[in-house]
Amino acid sequence: MNLQIKQEDQGNTHNLYIAGEVDAYTAPQLREALLPLTGKESHETLVHLGDVNYMDSTGLGVFVGALKSSKEHGSTLKLRGMTSRVQRLFEITGLDEVIDIEDAKGGSK
Amino acid sequence: MDDRDLQYEKYKSILENYLEEQSEQTLYKGQQFSRKMIEQQISPEEAVSLHVSVLEELFPDLPEPLKNSYDFLLEMMIGYGFAYREHQSLRNRQQQLESEIEVAANMQQTLLAGKKPEVDNLDIGAISKPAQKMNGDYYHFVQDENDCVSVAIADIIGKGIPAALCMSMIKYAMDSAPEQRMQPGAVLENLNRVVEQNVDPNMFITMFYGLYDSRVHSFYYAGAGHEPGFFYDSEKDQFEELFTKGLVLGVSKKTSYREYQRVLNGNDMVIMLSDGVTECRSSQGFIERDEIVAMIRKYIHLSAQEIVDSVYKELERLQEFELRDDFTLLILRRKV
Numbered sequence: 001m002n003l004q005i006k007q008e009d010q011g012n013t014h015n016l017y018i019a020g021e022v023d024a025y026t027a028p029q030l031r032e033a034l035l036p037l038t039g040k041e042s043h044e045t046l047v048h049l050g051d052v053n054y055m056d057s058t059g060l061g062v063f064v065g066a067l068k069s070s071k072e073h074g075s076t077l078k079l080r081g082m083t084s085r086v087q088r089l090f091e092i093t094g095l096d097e098v099i100d101i102e103d104a105k106g107g108s109k
Numbered sequence: 110m111d112d113r114d115l116q117y118e119k120y121k122s123i124l125e126n127y128l129e130e131q132s133e134q135t136l137y138k139g140q141q142f143s144r145k146m147i148e149q150q151i152s153p154e155e156a157v158s159l160h161v162s163v164l165e166e167l168f169p170d171l172p173e174p175l176k177n178s179y180d181f182l183l184e185m186m187i188g189y190g191f192a193y194r195e196h197q198s199l200r201n202r203q204q205q206l207e208s209e210i211e212v213a214a215n216m217q218q219t220l221l222a223g224k225k226p227e228v229d230n231l232d233i234g235a236i237s238k239p240a241q242k243m244n245g246d247y248y249h250f251v252q253d254e255n256d257c258v259s260v261a262i263a264d265i266i267g268k269g270i271p272a273a274l275c276m277s278m279i280k281y282a283m284d285s286a287p288e289q290r291m292q293p294g295a296v297l298e299n300l301n302r303v304v305e306q307n308v309d310p311n312m313f314i315t316m317f318y319g320l321y322d323s324r325v326h327s328f329y330y331a332g333a334g335h336e337p338g339f340f341y342d343s344e345k346d347q348f349e350e351l352f353t354k355g356l357v358l359g360v361s362k363k364t365s366y367r368e369y370q371r372v373l374n375g376n377d378m379v380i381m382l383s384d385g386v387t388e389c390r391s392s393q394g395f396i397e398r399d400e401i402v403a404m405i406r407k408y409i410h411l412s413a414q415e416i417v418d419s420v421y422k423e424l425e426r427l428q429e430f431e432l433r434d435d436f437t438l439l440i441l442r443r444k445v
Contacts, residue, residue, distance in 0.1 A: 057315075
């Protein structure tokens with residue numbers, strides 16, 4: 001039940017590297033890091049999820065909140081490199097059709 | 110002798126013992142004594158004060174600086190005393206809250222306690238267990254005069270009270286649009302509008318809605334980002350995923366939901382579940398969907414209700430009887 005977040009900025013692009021588990025306990029931590037970034041007009045936020053080994057629906061909720069915030073503030077949100085397990089969650093919930101998700105990596109399927 | 114004197118004498122004897130011989134046994138007695146003092150709500154500053162009086166009796170010639178230092182310590186302990194009393198009052202408050210939650214949980218039970226429909230050619234099984242007191246899963250059956258049965262299963266993000274409150278909103282919204290019951294896609298579109306306007310931006314709801322028309326043995330269904338269920342084809346003796354594509358409720362105002370249809374032959378089953386079923390974590394890792402199918406297969410000769418009860422018991426055992434997430438499993442089987 002641990003989450004590490006690392007942020008690297010290049011101009012108007014914010015890279016968030018997330019590692020660990022995103023669940024009800026760690027979701028507030030992710031929300032705190034993510035929401036201020038999506039609130040900046042015409043900035044781009046890239047969330048790297050390759051090292052996230054578990055996510056539950058509360059974690060998905062953070063991305064739903066971030067998506068709404070980015071639409072409201074005219075910023076861009078992209079998710080990158082999620083494992084097949086996490087990708088499946090985004091597919092089942094239909095969120096893959098409304099959130100910009102780049103190439104999946106790893107996973108068996 | 111009153112309580113206070115007794116306490117004084119008892120403390121004095123323990124302390125004297127300890128000063129004579131620093132044994133583990135006496136230390137242990139001291140621990141037990143302090144537990145009793147806590148039970149009697151003796152504050153930390155009173156405990157220090159007791160120690161000082163005993164010490165003054167045992168050593169009348171205590172050096173002045175030492176005596177003064179105890180006055181100082183007493184003053185310090187007063188802060189701890191406040192913290193202790195605050196802790197006490199928080200505990201009382203917590204007990205009060207717990208009993209309020211108990212009342213809310215009972216209300217939720219009443220709200221949810223829908224009757225399982227009785228239809229001649231349908232065998233129905235349903236189970237729903239909350240991980241905590243309040244259930245974030247929702248299911249509901251409605252039976253009409255033509256023996257059509259509609260079924261809804263929903264999972265509200267998060268657990269506990271916020272999820273439960275959200276659930277009563279769903280139930281109300283569904284009850285207030287009965288004319289749509291026959292159109293699964295329209296039911297979800299309508300609910301999506303209600304949910305989108307009324308929930309926190311981080312919240313969403315997944316739902317699967319279906320309608321079984323027993324006159325034509327057809328199941329019409331649509332899904333809003335809900336964990337896919339299964340369809341059991343008894344002739345082929347195969348389980349297939351009951352796939353639906355559709356965005357979860359509460360994310361985007363204008364969302365439409367595709368409607369699907371399956372014809373049920375005798376002994377065919379529709380199996381619906383919440384992600385609490387597939388997110389079960391045993392000591393060996395996640396429980397995969399294949400394993401759930403294997404469990405259902407194991408009990409397939411039983412009635413629908415016995416199947417869902419048995420699967421629940423097995424999963425409960427695998428998780429060492431500690432549910433991490435709310436659990437809901439529903440089965441509709443066409444009788445031969």
